[in-house]
């Protein structure tokens with residue numbers, strides 16, 4: 001058991017929690033906060049949403065030990081004065097509540113949005129609630145309710161400066177040495193960062209070992225520029241990457257890709273390191289890391305080693321990381337003067353896994369390709385760069401015939417790699433259209 005101290009709806013609280021206890025259980029069972037609901041239990045419905053430092057998170061995939069020193073808000077915070085919050089009143093007025101199961105989470109996502117952006121447009125509102133599913137009211141009334149609040153500036157409020165209580169003196173400040181020791185001694189243990197992959201496996205009964213939290217480790221956080229390169233800590237979240245100015249200006253495809261991961265809650269929790277080590281063929285961050293010649297920096301008791309992302313992933317869901325290693329950071333090449341992008345084809349806009357994805361960075365002058373970098377995800381067992389085709393395009397004039405020849409080479413390469421899969425009936429024509437559009441610019 002561990003003692004954790006945090007702020008719950010404005011009050012300093014503490015309690016003892018089990019090592020693998022989930023925040024939803026701590027709130028519901030230890031603090032009797034029953035507004036936090038369990039729906040899917042695996043990060044897909046949003047009924048368990050709480051705010052951590054004013055940002056929405058899924059409490060069903062958050063270890064309670066992670067909230068030490070943080071500010072936690074549940075829907076009870078909104079009506080603490082004894083009156084309903086204007087957002088709650090607007091929901092009632094607009095008929096945005098029926099069974100109410102999704103409502104606490106939905107209200108918190110809206111509250112968090114309005115703290116950051118008091119005048120959101122419809123798209124921004126939809127994006128903010130995209131991690132909260134409503135199965136009976138429908139989203140139109142919910143969006144209308146938010147617009148009602150936005151109309152009256154007195155009803156929205158500024159982000160408060162609430163910070164969590166100071167963390168106990170070094171109480172849970174883990175060191176790399178401690179982690180290396182635990183990895184060696186407890187071989188069945190696994191590293192956890194955001195938990196959005198490993199806790200889903202644990203909840204589905206696919207993983208039973210202990211968990212070693214590395215998300216607070218120095219060296220795994222932050223994004224910094226080093227000459228032409230950018231170093232991204234492995235524990236940096238997708239939300240942080242999406243808005244980081246260095247990434248936006250020198251690796252725009254990565255910023256866009258991270259912005260398409262899951263939902264706001266998943267992006268606030270999931271890390272780039274977890275995305276890479278999980279090594280799904282559909283992982284959104286991998287195609288942009290490939291076009292930026294990403295290199296994984298792995299550390300262990302024996303020192304560190306550098307492995308290009310291209311070699312790091314050895315097969316679907318398998319990487320070359322050893323049990324005794326931590327992925328500390330990813331180094332990428334920052335690109336200037338390129339047009340960059342990322343497109344994800346999925347069944348819907350949010351909480352959807354890529355069926356096909358393409359990242360690109362293209363440098364051209366006077367209609368001549370100077371450098372073309374493309375990578376394709378979710379089509380072959382591992383995301384890949386068609387390097388031969390990139391070489392073919394270098395120095396070529398931008399021309400329909402050249403586009404066609406290059407795209408045909410890519411498609412042929414995919415079929416040679418994977419055979420003619422059933423899904424290629426729709427994937428390949430979509431990919432063809434996308435690639436022509438990308439090359440044409």
Ligand SMILES: Cc1cc2nc3c(=O)[nH]c(=O)nc-3n(C[C@H](O)[C@H](O)[C@H](O)COP(=O)(O)OP(=O)(O)OC[C@H]3O[C@@H](n4cnc5c(N)ncnc54)[C@H](O)[C@@H]3O)c2cc1C
Nearest residue numbers: 043193194195196197198262270271274275277283284327
């Ligand atoms: C509802 C839902 C939607 C999702 N949508 C998407 C999506 O659209 N696109 C997408 O790409 N992914 C998606 N994911 C998957 C997941 O969110 C991402 O892969 C995320 O980046 C994983 O990061 P994490 O920090 O949560 O990983 P964790 O679950 O903490 O860890 C994942 C794996 O990596 C290992 N690991 C983590 N960090 C390190 C490290 N630094 N060193 C060594 N090993 C490490 C862990 O041991 C574990 O095996 C989704 C997940 C859910 C639940």
Ligand code: FES
Nearest residue numbers: 039040041046060
């Ligand atoms: S219970 Fe569905 S996201 Fe947590």
Ligand code: FES
Nearest residue numbers: 098100102134135
């Ligand atoms: S009001 Fe019933 S699920 Fe949203």
